[in-house]
Amino acid sequence: MTLNLRIMAPNRVVWNSQTEEIILSTNSGQIGILKNHTPLLTALDIGIIRIRIDSTWTTMALMGGFAMIDNNKVTILVNEAEQASQIDFEKAQENFRVAQDNLIKAEGKKQIIEANLAFKRAKARFEAVSAIS
The missing domain is CATH 2.60.15.10 (F0F1 ATP synthase delta/epsilon subunit, N-terminal)
Structure with missing residues (x-):
């Protein structure tokens, strides 16, 4: 089963x-x-x-x-x-790097929250595609 x-x-x-x-x-x-x-x-x-x-x-x-x-x-x-399998590795890697940089540079509550969500999305995509690479 x-x-x-x-x-x-x-x-x-x-x-x-x-x-x-x-x-x-x-x-x-x-x-x-x-x-x-x-x-x-x-x-x-x-x-x-x-x-x-x-x-x-x-x-x-x-x-x-x-x-x-x-x-x-x-x-x-x-x-x-x-x-x-539908995620481009290089693009996901670049988006992850950019999201990391934006999270470090974020100031103010709203910007930090938005940067953190973008970082989590980019990280998920990068981890998913890295698992098959």
């Missing part, structure tokens, strides 16, 4: 298939999910998801959302998601 994983963004179904293991970035850290996991509803942080089918891992950048786990079904609602 496996897990049924469905990832949905506002405008599309990003992923819908059977999987054997999932690793998610939640607001309180990473969590691993295997079959027969206890029911859970959790907020997701901006970060990556790792999906294992057989012995192959797929990585995706998730831009925050929620995950519900119940009866070997995992439903994930996200603001946006990008598969690592």
Whole structure:
């Protein structure tokens, strides 16, 4: 028996298939999910998801959302998601570097919050594409 994983963004179904293991970035850290996991509803942080089918891992950048786990079904609602295979490595690396610089230079609460969110998004994309490079 496996897990049924469905990832949905506002405008599309990003992923819908059977999987054997999932690793998610939640607001309180990473969590691993295997079959027969206890029911859970959790907020997701901006970060990556790792999906294992057989012995192959797929990585995706998730831009925050929620995950519900119940009866070997995992439903994930996200603001946006990008598969690592669709991310350009050099562009992601450059965006990550720029986001780091902007976070260091940020002043004032609003600018710091915006720079931190941009940094987290850039970091998630860079980590996702780095996992396959």
